[in-house]
Amino acid sequence: MTATERAATALMWCVAGLAVLFLLAPLVVAMAVSFGSSAVFTLPPPGWSLRWYERLAVTRGLWPSLWTSVQIAGLSTAISLVLGTLCAIALVRGRFSGRGAIATFLVSPLMLPGLVVGIAMLQGFKLAGLREAWPSLLAAHVVITMPYVVRTVLAALTLFDFSLLDAARTLGCSYPAALRRVLVPSLAPAFITSGMFAFLASMDNYPVSIFFTDAWTRTLPIQMLQYVEERPDPTVAAISTGLIVLAALAMLVGDRLVGLRRLAEF
Amino acid sequence: MIHDRVGWLALPAVGYLGLAYAFPLLWLLSRSVLGPDGFSLAQFTGFLADPYSWRVIGNTLRVAVWVTLLCLLVGFPTAVALARARGAAQALLLVAVILPLSVGVVVKAFAWQIVLRRDGVLAQGLVALGLADEAPRLLFTETGLVLGAANVFLPFMVLPIYSLLRLVDPRLSEAGATLGATPSYRFRRILLPLTMPGIVSGAAFVFSLSVSMFVIPSLLMGDRFQTLATLTGRSFLLMRNEALGSTTAVVLLVLCVAIVVGSAWLAQRIGRPGAAAEGRAPRPASRA
Numbered sequence: 001m002t003a004t005e006r007a008a009t010a011l012m013w014c015v016a017g018l019a020v021l022f023l024l025a026p027l028v029v030a031m032a033v034s035f036g037s038s039a040v041f042t043l044p045p046p047g048w049s050l051r052w053y054e055r056l057a058v059t060r061g062l063w064p065s066l067w068t069s070v071q072i073a074g075l076s077t078a079i080s081l082v083l084g085t086l087c088a089i090a091l092v093r094g095r096f097s098g099r100g101a102i103a104t105f106l107v108s109p110l111m112l113p114g115l116v117v118g119i120a121m122l123q124g125f126k127l128a129g130l131r132e133a134w135p136s137l138l139a140a141h142v143v144i145t146m147p148y149v150v151r152t153v154l155a156a157l158t159l160f161d162f163s164l165l166d167a168a169r170t171l172g173c174s175y176p177a178a179l180r181r182v183l184v185p186s187l188a189p190a191f192i193t194s195g196m197f198a199f200l201a202s203m204d205n206y207p208v209s210i211f212f213t214d215a216w217t218r219t220l221p222i223q224m225l226q227y228v229e230e231r232p233d234p235t236v237a238a239i240s241t242g243l244i245v246l247a248a249l250a251m252l253v254g255d256r257l258v259g260l261r262r263l264a265e266f
Numbered sequence: 267m268i269h270d271r272v273g274w275l276a277l278p279a280v281g282y283l284g285l286a287y288a289f290p291l292l293w294l295l296s297r298s299v300l301g302p303d304g305f306s307l308a309q310f311t312g313f314l315a316d317p318y319s320w321r322v323i324g325n326t327l328r329v330a331v332w333v334t335l336l337c338l339l340v341g342f343p344t345a346v347a348l349a350r351a352r353g354a355a356q357a358l359l360l361v362a363v364i365l366p367l368s369v370g371v372v373v374k375a376f377a378w379q380i381v382l383r384r385d386g387v388l389a390q391g392l393v394a395l396g397l398a399d400e401a402p403r404l405l406f407t408e409t410g411l412v413l414g415a416a417n418v419f420l421p422f423m424v425l426p427i428y429s430l431l432r433l434v435d436p437r438l439s440e441a442g443a444t445l446g447a448t449p450s451y452r453f454r455r456i457l458l459p460l461t462m463p464g465i466v467s468g469a470a471f472v473f474s475l476s477v478s479m480f481v482i483p484s485l486l487m488g489d490r491f492q493t494l495a496t497l498t499g500r501s502f503l504l505m506r507n508e509a510l511g512s513t514t515a516v517v518l519l520v521l522c523v524a525i526v527v528g529s530a531w532l533a534q535r536i537g538r539p540g541a542a543a544e545g546r547a548p549r550p551a552s553r554a
Contacts, residue, residue, distance in 0.1 A: 002448075002449060004448075004449055004450070005449040008449065008453075011343070012343040012346055012347050013347055015340060015343035015344060015347070016343055016344045016347035016348070016351075016359060018340070019340050019341075019343075019344040019362065019420065019424075020358060020359060020362040022340070022417060022420070023362040023363065023365075023366050023417065023420060023421070024362055024365070024366070025377075025381060025387075025417070026366070026373075026374045026377030026378055026381065026417060027365065027366065027369060027373075027374075027377065029377045029380050029381055029387065030373060030376065030377040030380075033380060041380040041383065041386070042385065043380070043386065043387050083278045083279040083282065084279055086275040086276070086278060086279065087275060087276040087278070087279035087280065089272065089275050090272055090273050090274070090275035090276035090277075091276060093272045094272050094273035094275075094276065095273075096273045102276060102280055105280070105283065105288070106279060106280070106283060108526075109283075109287060111471075111474060111522065111526045112291075112478075112519065112522055112523070112526075113474075113477070113478030113495060113515075113518050113519065113522055114478065114480070115478065115480050115495055115498050115499055115515070115518070116291075116294075116478075116498065116515045116516075116518055116519045116522075117287065117291070119294065119498070119502060119511065119512070119515050120287075120290035120291045120293065120294040120515075121286065121287065121290050123290060123293065123294060124286070124289060124290025124293060125286075125290075127290075127293070139286055140286075142282065142286070143283060143286055143287045146279065146283060150279070196368075197368075200368050200370075203370065204369075204370035204371060204372075206370075206371065206372060206480070206481050207478075207480050207481070207495075207499070210499070210503065211502070220370075221370055221371075221372045221481075224370075224372045224373075224376075225372050225481065225484075225485075228372070228376050228379075228485065232376075232379070236376055237376070237377075237380075240369075240373040240376060240377065243369060243370060243373055244365075244369055244373065247365060247368035247369050248365060250368060251361070251364060251365055251368060260357065260360045260361070260364065261360065261432075263360075263364055264360055264363065264364060264425060264428060264429070265425075265429055
């Protein structure tokens with residue numbers, strides 16, 4: 001190794017180290033503030049306390065919004081997994097033209113500005129006579145979660161060897177049994193990865209959800225931003241810490257089931 | 267025979283997105299160019315005649331360029347390090363990239379509000395290191411916004427580059443060294459060309475995310491600083507000025523579509539000469 005090469009390698013590791021600090025900083029800060037005793041955000045906090053966590057139980061609107069978010073994210077992810085997988089099978093096995101265009105179309109909500117998609121859907125749903133918040137939220141979130149499923153399941157199916165299904169049938173499996181025992185297990189990592197990211201994307205969505213909430217139906221990010229704007233105190237940090245812990249748990253489970261490196265292919 | 271029928275399985279998803287997503291977008295587009303008497307671009311000429319609009323467009327693009335550059339500068343070495351790291355270092359890097367990706371933008375923007383305060387860790391750290399005489403103002407400045415946005419979008423730069431680097435055979439570089447290539451030559455002629463499609467798609471991703479971000483500037487900049495996205499959001503949510511909001515929404519949409527289409531074209535052009543090697547990922551969908 002030459003001197004230049006050593007210097008370049010050292011520089012690379014320095015940048016990567018800084019990137020780790022940079023990326024984890026906001027999460028660490030939110031957690032540190034949530035355990036502080038002070039109502040202003042001084043770091044390190046003057047003392048430690050759990051008072052902001054005690055406040056969570058009586059924070060108005062928090063639990064209903066969390067429940068709404070979980071319901072919407074769970075249902076929309078489930079719908080997208082079914083519709084997205086069917087579509088991916090059609091795209092991989094079908095021999096019709098325009099398959100590439102269809103794949104791009106289904107992934108496109110991910111690349112367009114959420115705010116614009118939200119406004120367009122708001123006007124479109126009004127036109128169709130859909131005005132209630134909850135069903136509108138669900139309908140919108142299916143569009144948000146679909147790209148994650150289509151992208152990952154399509155990639156996994158492209159690598160799947162469909163002659164394995166024929167082999168299973170030759171060996172005496174019925175067609176549904178062959179699907180269940182051969183296709184589903186080999187797609188399981190794709191289902192887990194895409195399901196996880198789709199669920200999180202729905203849980204975190206702000207720019208689309210904002211157009212479909214009313215006084216009674218709010219998702220968690222909408223409710224949290226309202227807390228931040230109305231009375232910023234470490235209660236929001238305590239909620240954030242809860243969400244960070246949940247994300248870490250999801251990652252841990254994802255790592256156990258499919259491996260971290262596979263998650264990185266998100 | 268069965269291949270023709272299997273195509274119908276695409277119908278539910280395509281039909282649903284067509285009705286709930288494509289139709290509303292086309293409706294929004296068509297209404298923006300249809301005046302009381304037919305086709306008219308009056309909405310846009312009116313918008314673009316206002317110098318304030320140009321300031322908003324300037325704000326949007328300037329911030330997006332800085333965020334993308336910062337992400338590229340930090341993201342490329344990080345992706346290379348991630349591809350080379352083994353064991354605990356690799357696990358740490360992977361966690362640092364993926365965990366923030368799974369935490370919502372409201373949480374991170376809120377945390378950056380705390381980090382960027384004048385009595386926050388960053389300002390005080392700069393003073394402690396002797397880099398600033400007194401705690402600098404960071405919150406509600408463009409510097410703070412760029413830092414916060416780069417933090418949220420960095421994983422979207424690292425991951426596409428990393429997923430290509432993983433496919434690069436390390437022996438290519440060794441072979442180059444054996445044949446007498448200098449490190450900088452190997453970087454320019456082997457590593458860079460093979461990862462260029464990842465760089466292009468990462469940069470396009472970060473750029474279009476920065477152009478469309480709404481929550482981050484709302485929390486880190488406040489009302490005085492408007493981008494196309496914040497102006498669109500405010501027109502609909504606060505000002506109830508749907509005419510202005512629709513115009514800015516369409517401008518934003520056209521901008522993002524141009525970025526997506528342009529970068530896809532660029533990535534394909536760049537990808538082709540290097541197509542012989544592993545640079546062409548076998549998973550085209552992951553590059554979207």
